[in-house]
Amino acid sequence: MELASKYNPQNIEDKWYQFWLENKYFHSEPNPNKKPFTVVIPPPNVTGVLHMGHMLNNTIQDVLVRRARMRGFEACWVPGTDHASIATEAKVVKMLKEEKNIAKKDITRDEFMGYAWEWKEKYGGIILDQLQKLGASCDWDRTKFTMDEDMSKAVIKVFVDLYKKGWVYRGARMVNWDPAGKTALSDEEVIHKEVNSKLYYVKYPIVGKEGEFVTIATTRPETIPADAGICVNPNDERFKDLIGKKVIVPTTDREIPVFGDDYVDIEFGTGCLKVTPAHDINDYELGLKHNLEVIDIIEEDGTINAKAGAKYDGKDRFVVRKEIIKDLEASGNLVKVEELVNKVGTSERTGAVIEPRISTQWFVSMKEISKPALDNVMNDNIQLHPAKFKNTYRHWMENVKDWCISRQLWWGQQIPAFYLPNGEYVVAETSEEALALAQEKDPSITSLDQLIQDEDVLDTWFSSWLWPISVFDGITNPENEEINYYYPTDDLVTGPDILFFWVARMIIAGYEWKGELPFKNVYLTGIVRDGEGRKMSKSLGNSPDPLDLMKIYGADGVRVGLLLSAAAGNDLLFDEKLCEQGRNFANKIWNALRLVKGLEVTDAPQPEANKIAIDWFESRFNAVLEEVDANCDKYRLSDALMSIYKLVWDDFCSWYLEMIKPEYGSPIDKATLDATIGFFEKIIKLLHPFMPFLTEEIWHVIGDRKEGEACVVAEYPTVQPFDVTLLEQAAAAFDVISQVRNVRNQKQIGPKVPLPMSVMTKDTTVYDRFGGIITKLANLESLTMVDAEVEGATQFVYKSDTCFIDVADQIDVEAEKEKMSKELEYTKGFIASVEKKLSNERFVANAPEAVVAKERQKMADAESKIKVLEDALAKL
Numbered sequence: 001m002e003l004a005s006k007y008n009p010q011n012i013e014d015k016w017y018q019f020w021l022e023n024k025y026f027h028s029e030p031n032p033n034k035k036p037f038t039v040v041i042p043p044p045n046v047t048g049v050l051h052m053g054h055m056l057n058n059t060i061q062d063v064l065v066r067r068a069r070m071r072g073f074e075a076c077w078v079p080g081t082d083h084a085s086i087a088t089e090a091k092v093v094k095m096l097k098e099e100k101n102i103a104k105k106d107i108t109r110d111e112f113m114g115y116a117w118e119w120k121e122k123y124g125g126i127i128l129d130q131l132q133k134l135g136a137s138c139d140w141d142r143t144k145f146t147m148d149e150d151m152s153k154a155v156i157k158v159f160v161d162l163y164k165k166g167w168v169y170r171g172a173r174m175v176n177w178d179p180a181g182k183t184a185l186s187d188e189e190v191i192h193k194e195v196n197s198k199l200y201y202v203k204y205p206i207v208g209k210e211g212e213f214v215t216i217a218t219t220r221p222e223t224i225p226a227d228a229g230i231c232v233n234p235n236d237e238r239f240k241d242l243i244g245k246k247v248i249v250p251t252t253d254r255e256i257p258v259f260g261d262d263y264v265d266i267e268f269g270t271g272c273l274k275v276t277p278a279h280d281i282n283d284y285e286l287g288l289k290h291n292l293e294v295i296d297i298i299e300e301d302g303t304i305n306a307k308a309g310a311k312y313d314g315k316d317r318f319v320v321r322k323e324i325i326k327d328l329e330a331s332g333n334l335v336k337v338e339e340l341v342n343k344v345g346t347s348e349r350t351g352a353v354i355e356p357r358i359s360t361q362w363f364v365s366m367k368e369i370s371k372p373a374l375d376n377v378m379n380d381n382i383q384l385h386p387a388k389f390k391n392t393y394r395h396w397m398e399n400v401k402d403w404c405i406s407r408q409l410w411w412g413q414q415i416p417a418f419y420l421p422n423g424e425y426v427v428a429e430t431s432e433e434a435l436a437l438a439q440e441k442d443p444s445i446t447s448l449d450q451l452i453q454d455e456d457v458l459d460t461w462f463s464s465w466l467w468p469i470s471v472f473d474g475i476t477n478p479e480n481e482e483i484n485y486y487y488p489t490d491d492l493v494t495g496p497d498i499l500f501f502w503v504a505r506m507i508i509a510g511y512e513w514k515g516e517l518p519f520k521n522v523y524l525t526g527i528v529r530d531g532e533g534r535k536m537s538k539s540l541g542n543s544p545d546p547l548d549l550m551k552i553y554g555a556d557g558v559r560v561g562l563l564l565s566a567a568a569g570n571d572l573l574f575d576e577k578l579c580e581q582g583r584n585f586a587n588k589i590w591n592a593l594r595l596v597k598g599l600e601v602t603d604a605p606q607p608e609a610n611k612i613a614i615d616w617f618e619s620r621f622n623a624v625l626e627e628v629d630a631n632c633d634k635y636r637l638s639d640a641l642m643s644i645y646k647l648v649w650d651d652f653c654s655w656y657l658e659m660i661k662p663e664y665g666s667p668i669d670k671a672t673l674d675a676t677i678g679f680f681e682k683i684i685k686l687l688h689p690f691m692p693f694l695t696e697e698i699w700h701v702i703g704d705r706k707e708g709e710a711c712v713v714a715e716y717p718t719v720q721p722f723d724v725t726l727l728e729q730a731a732a733a734f735d736v737i738s739q740v741r742n743v744r745n746q747k748q749i750g751p752k753v754p755l756p757m758s759v760m761t762k763d764t765t766v767y768d769r770f771g772g773i774i775t776k777l778a779n780l781e782s783l784t785m786v787d788a789e790v791e792g793a794t795q796f797v798y799k800s801d802t803c804f805i806d807v808a809d810q811i812d813v814e815a816e817k818e819k820m821s822k823e824l825e826y827t828k829g830f831i832a833s834v835e836k837k838l839s840n841e842r843f844v845a846n847a848p849e850a851v852v853a854k855e856r857q858k859m860a861d862a863e864s865k866i867k868v869l870e871d872a873l874a875k876l
Helices: 014-021 052-070 085-100 107-121 126-134 149-163 221-226 281-290 317-330 371-376 389-398 431-439 462-465 481-486 496-513 545-562 576-597 607-635 637-660 669-689 692-702 725-747 765-777 813-838 842-848 848-876
Strands: 036-040 074-078 166-178 183-185 191-206 213-218 229-232 248-251 254-260 272-275 334-347 354-362 384-385 418-419 425-427 488-492 518-523 755-760 780-785 794-798 803-807
Touching: 014 692, 036 481, 036 496, 052 074, 052 488, 052 545, 085 107, 107 229, 107 317, 149 166, 149 425, 149 496, 149 692, 166 637, 183 354, 191 221, 191 317, 213 221, 213 229, 213 418, 221 317, 229 248, 229 281, 254 496, 281 354, 317 334, 371 389, 371 496, 371 637, 384 389, 389 496, 418 431, 425 431, 425 576, 462 496, 488 496, 545 576, 545 637, 576 637, 576 669, 576 692, 607 637, 607 669, 607 725, 607 765, 637 669, 637 765, 669 692, 725 755, 725 765, 725 803, 765 780, 813 842
Parallel strands: 036 074, 036 488, 229 254, 384 518, 488 518, 755 780
Antiparallel strands: 166 183, 166 354, 191 213, 191 248, 191 334, 229 272, 248 254, 418 425, 755 803, 794 803
16 A cells, blocks of 8 residues: 555545444443443533634543543443523524514514524534544434433423422522623623723712711712612711711712611721612622612613613613713712722623622522532542642532522523412423412412413523433433443543533532432643633634644644643643644654555564564553553643653654664565564554544554454553663663764764774673664664773763764864864954953943853853863864
8 A cells, every 4th residue: 555655634534533433433332341431521502613622622531532442441422512591592582683683572482492493403513513523532322402302301300309309499689680691690600800990989968967978989870879878887986977867869869878887898998888789789688687778770681770860761871870970070979080990790601791680580509409519529539630629619619609590581491380370389390290289279270371481491500510410311210221331420521610610510410319429530621822821712813713723734733732731720822833743743653654664574584683672662662651541540641642742753763663674675574574563553552542533544554454443442552561671771772872973963974974982881781782773873883892991082971881982084184173273263252252341340330240140151151162172172
């Protein structure tokens, strides 16, 4: 078979991926004769497309899964997508408006859901197709979607179960409100961003005291019309006498009370706090405590209503902010404005600024249900990699708040609560069960038409927290064969940014519904950043398209480029040169294949030097395999790949192949060629999880394969005993060879010129064993052991050995003397210029100390060089 001169990934990647799919190598079924190895994909949003974070995350998963498959485990990697309530609904609403001129409010829920499913079938799941380009070895027959019928049944069953246990409740609470998505959010879905803002100081006139006022400072003047009180610390001597009095809200002339509470920090701000119970979580708690009026002036879309005053009615909150400032300035109630940087909560999905809003929502009580999830991470039953995230996890779990799980959307699992005409409700898995429960409460109810199901849907995370269980139907059918075989899963690979969104909640769900952990290890990847340290994102325009990168460098090249710099838990500074390095590595391996496949074979006996080379590489391979296994076990995949990289580039290509390569045009003995092909196969198997396409191609090129044989399911190498002494001796021999090559470079002697070398040593073991290899790779005319120094020879020292190379016949003495004399003359001139600079007192006194020190170092280096040159000239 004639091999292409250059490895071309575009010609082979699709071929082998289809081969793997057609032969069902990725498919898994419960197998009592094999131990399972299970990974569930962090389901990307159905709206998503492949980005660099996905590339890193899924490459790591693929390495773990492919390695486990080759090691004899029944490997099962379950793919799927998340319905992403907020993001998907926003896309469908936008599509309806732009393509069909339809507003959501003008159609029924069922009509909207029809359009949403249509959109999902057309555009959803693109990312799963893109993952195939990466080489992801998922069991695509098992692909799941969080709104599949069986998955939704599990979600509803869990909601009802928690409700019956008293851990799901409904109530009016202050929640995070997204005015763009028009839905409540959990605390974890709020991203706090630093923004340039303003702090406005405003006067509130004191009732009955002409010309007197209190000053408050606020970043949100648009909420002033909703103020219900002014709070001061009762121990603050400045305002003690004001408690019980009233002040006037400057925009409405409404009177509100001044009250005392030690919640106010005397030292902070003006010492006076405006309290707006409807629009701030802390103010809400103060309002409850002091029985303040709740005045809600902000609508669900972020506009201000008539309660704030007719002139502001119907206007956007940020427009009203500007208008109120103008009005306060005109009335003389604006004292001053200061610039400041503060953190503002924004919606993770829409980017809108969050409004605290009192709303009736559904919640999960988290304190009790989360205890096993905290204990079993702290005691390492579940291990986080790297372990530094345990403290972050503990802090969140010890301060966990009740989880707001209702969303004011249509796309998602509709909450299974059914309202009776009198306002009571029942919770049931099916409408038939709901009717029966409702009839127990009110016998006059005869049909479902008399019940109204809650309009809201459940938070997307309320479905995905069941993912490791529900993908195996473990909620609705808890004793089925698959859940009992594949659960708990082994490794979860995800980003630390969803440690609480998803990871913690999956652990909670695992202990609640399966009574055990959902996975044994959590590998937390870093964030992919650009050269300036910025997170890669489309909005910044600093993220390359992964598909374009794969077209240029091949999927294997991109995988290598990402993994070489992706230490667990540490952010990755991405540089496209890393992918180029990955492609170059693929070409290096391809060229090694061409060399090996191009060798002619002979029945001649095997040279002794080849036997030693084979023994050495066998030991070297096993030593590296031991390193790789240890690093993989510790999830140090970057270190594992670097060990393989060096094994291939340095040990196999630069040393081993050069050791055994016959003279140009000569054949190689069969024993050596067979051993070499065997080594190549071992390397390919070791490398396959990292570079699946290239290795599968080489696997089929380098040997005769039976039908059904493939690298993807080949047996992974296992560590065999290796000779440490042999490895140490080889390292010494390689160092000697390298030093001989350095002498050639220094003396400008070509590599084809044979040189005589003598060695003065107390221990000849290395030279006895590796003498033939040293002679061949250093191209020595002879290698002799001597007891005394060789006069006139160039020498170098390796540990306690002194090596002498007679290069006298290889150099033009007169030309060498002339060259050295010119260099000596130049160096003396250089010293003179440095001496002149250092003798200048103004320079020494005024220049930075580091600059002066650098000049003195130049002087010392030049003096040393002059001595070396003068000694060399004397010898010549």
